[in-house]
Amino acid sequence: KPIPGIPYNEVSVRGLLGDLPALARHVKDGGNFASYALSTVRALNSPLVQIFVRPFGKPNVLLADFGEARDLLLHRKEFDRSRVAGDLTKGFAHDHHIKLKTGEAWKSQRRLIQDLMTPNYLHNVAGPVVYQKARMLMDLWRIKAEIAGERPFEASDDVFRGALDGVMSFCFGERFRDTAMGPAIDALHELDRGAMELKHDGNPREPVKFHVPPLNAVLESIVTISETPLQVQGSPWPGLKWAFVLRNKRIAQAVEVKERYIHDELEAIVERLRASENDAEKSAVHHMVLRERALAEKEGRAPQYFSRVMIDEVFGFIFAGHETTSTTIGWGLKLLADNPHVSSKLRTVLRASFALAWSEARQPTMQEIARAHIPYLDATLEEIQRCGGTTPIIDREAVVDTQLLGQHIPKGTNVACLVMGPSMMEPGLVGEGTRTIHTDKGTKVKPWDPSNISSFDPERWIADKNGAEVFNPAAGPQLAFGLGARACYGKRLAYLQMRIFFSLLLWNFELLPCPPVLSDYSSGLVITNKPKHCYACLREVNSFK
Numbered sequence: 215k216p217i218p219g220i221p222y223n224e225v226s227v228r229g230l231l232g233d234l235p236a237l238a239r240h241v242k243d244g245g246n247f248a249s250y251a252l253s254t255v256r257a258l259n260s261p262l263v264q265i266f267v268r269p270f271g272k273p274n275v276l277l278a279d280f281g282e283a284r285d286l287l288l289h290r291k292e293f294d295r296s297r298v299a300g301d302l303t304k305g306f307a308h309d310h311h312i313k314l315k316t317g318e319a320w321k322s323q324r325r326l327i328q329d330l331m332t333p334n335y336l337h338n339v340a341g342p343v344v345y346q347k348a349r350m351l352m353d354l355w356r357i358k359a360e361i362a363g364e365r366p367f368e369a370s371d372d373v374f375r376g377a378l379d380g381v382m383s384f385c386f387g388e389r390f391r392d393t394a395m396g397p398a399i400d401a402l403h404e405l406d407r408g409a410m411e412l413k414h415d416g417n418p419r420e421p422v423k424f425h426v427p428p429l430n431a432v433l434e435s436i437v438t439i440s441e442t443p444l445q446v447q448g449s450p451w452p453g454l455k456w457a458f459v460l461r462n463k464r465i466a467q468a469v470e471v472k473e474r475y476i477h478d479e480l481e482a483i484v485e486r487l488r489a490s491e492n493d494a495e496k497s498a499v500h501h502m503v504l505r506e507r508a509l510a511e512k513e514g515r516a517p518q519y520f521s522r523v524m525i526d527e528v529f530g531f532i533f534a535g536h537e538t539t540s541t542t543i544g545w546g547l548k549l550l551a552d553n554p555h556v557s558s559k560l561r562t563v564l565r566a567s568f569a570l571a572w573s574e575a576r577q578p579t580m581q582e583i584a585r586a587h588i589p590y591l592d593a594t595l596e597e598i599q600r601c602g603g604t605t606p607i608i609d610r611e612a613v614v615d616t617q618l619l620g621q622h623i624p625k626g627t628n629v630a631c632l633v634m635g636p637s638m639m640e641p642g643l644v645g646e647g648t649r650t651i652h653t654d655k656g657t658k659v660k661p662w663d664p665s666n667i668s669s670f671d672p673e674r675w676i677a678d679k680n681g682a683e684v685f686n687p688a689a690g691p692q693l694a695f696g697l698g699a700r701a702c703y704g705k706r707l708a709y710l711q712m713r714i715f716f717s718l719l720l721w722n723f724e725l726l727p728c729p730p731v732l733s734d735y736s737s738g739l740v741i742t743n744k745p746k747h748c749y750a751c752l753r754e755v756n757s758f759k
């Protein structure tokens with residue numbers, strides 16, 4: 215039954231299936247749930263609309279306005295984490311904190327992973343292992359660029375391997391050695407040099423196809439599990455659907471492999487700590503074991519190193535961190551290749567910022583990259599986040615009867631804030647004065663200039679402070695990581711990974727534009743809003759070690 219006062223498609227309320235038939239047609243034509251939501255907002259020309267995608271369930275409200283979404287996410291206690299995230303992760307990380315409402319239980323669980331996103335931890339512990347994996351990706355692309363000879367090649371699998379290795383290194387530190395990238399590099403070394411001839415064959419615009427080697431059993435299990443939420447998405451009975459999905463032999467085996475792997479890693483750390491306090495390798499898992507030990511001591515109980523919560527929190531890093539980061543890097547590759555003025559300015563800025571590395575003909579170090587103050591780099595990363603739309607929807611649930619944009623929202627309604635719609639990537643639909651009263655008077659974020667709101671322009675994040683360029687993270691609307699208490703936990707790690715990756719990429723390569731057929735911006739929404747085509751066409755600009 216529609217919520218009075220909120221626009222909807224008239225045809226959707228005529229049948230039992232609501233918007234599902236129209237959504238299915240949209241998907242068949244190459245769209246996805248997020249693009250359907252956006253097209254509905256546009257068709258009804260309203261920043262607040264409702265759609266019916268759960269048979270017998272409540273309508274889903276779509277909110278396409280940054281000002282109102284920001285207020286909701288930052289200040290409104292009437293909204294909390296929705297059931298969607300928990301429903302989608304129930305089958306493989308049942309006890310992860312993502313599903314919890316904001317309160318004592320959530321806070322207490324977050325204590326286990328506290329301090330992992332501090333600059334100190336990121337720069338000194340996580341950064342070096344993440345940097346090492348980014349260097350491996352550059353090595354892989356150096357070989358591919360040489361073989362491809364300025365022809366494009368598929369980049370999404372490489373970027374995916376790089377991001378997966380990055381987040382696994384964050385979790386397990388130096389203990390994680392059986393990487394995704396290793397076999398990809400080995401496969402190139404073993405390649406018959408005759409394959410070098412590829413660069414002279416055929417159409418120079420045709421992509422070069424490289425063999426994609428399989429992942430090891432643990433990494434393969436992560437990929438298998440990460441695909442399962444797609445099967446549950448939209449189900450009116452997620453619990454039942456999970457029971458069915460987990461009966462599949464391949465999926466059940468994948469869950470078993472990942473459980474055993476995480477358990478064994480925890481056990482290894484616990485054993486090393488028992489043997490010698492200073493002997494265990496530092497990593498997120500090591501840090502969690504120390505936190506659990508300290509919390510248990512404080513609470514007068516025995517530590518539970520192998521509890522469901524411990525295992526699910528570890529897997530949460532991997533699940534929440536690998537595809538999001540790899541998708542965002544994929545968008546960044548495309549945007550930088552298609553905007554050579556941005557990539558060449560960034561390269562010039564990087565050379566000036568890492569002047570010592572340039573003069574010594576070497577790669578910038580992890581510490582140089584992490585600590586440098588480079589406003590144009592920060593601005594470019596922010597703009598990649600804005601234009602990529604990796605997580606196009608941020609859900610919240612109304613926990614009491616409330617209002618949005620002056621309309622009644624009943625308790626239990628799921629509100630989906632659109633990250634890419636009006637006011638974000640196209641002019642807004644809301645007139646001043648119609649929003650819910652803002653509690654943060656005086657710090658309201660200014661809207662983007664409508665004349666260039668949809669273009670990729672890092673300069674929008676740059677401000678002038680006493681004649682010097684500074685990066686202004688609050689220059690305008692941005693929802694890429696959500697906002698408020700439940701915003702992305704791993705944001706700082708994601709920025710660090712991107713900072714390292716794009717600095718090294720532009721240090722080593724020029725990104726040549728790919729042929730138009732490989733350069734479109736269509737996307738597929740699985741867990742994230744992924745580019746359908748992600749190719750790289752690289753020219754090495756130096757051969758520094």
Ligand code: HEM
Nearest residue numbers: 312531534535538539605695696697700701702703704708
């Ligand atoms: C570019 C990469 C990433 C993007 C775009 C991204 C985006 C997001 C978004 C939009 C949310 C929901 C925010 C909200 O509801 O307000 C979220 C939540 C979360 N993210 Fe990320 N994320 C990224 C990387 C990571 C990484 C690397 C980790 C951990 C290693 C991580 C861990 C989490 C967790 C644990 C939550 C749930 C927080 C909670 O419910 O309290 N994310 N992320």
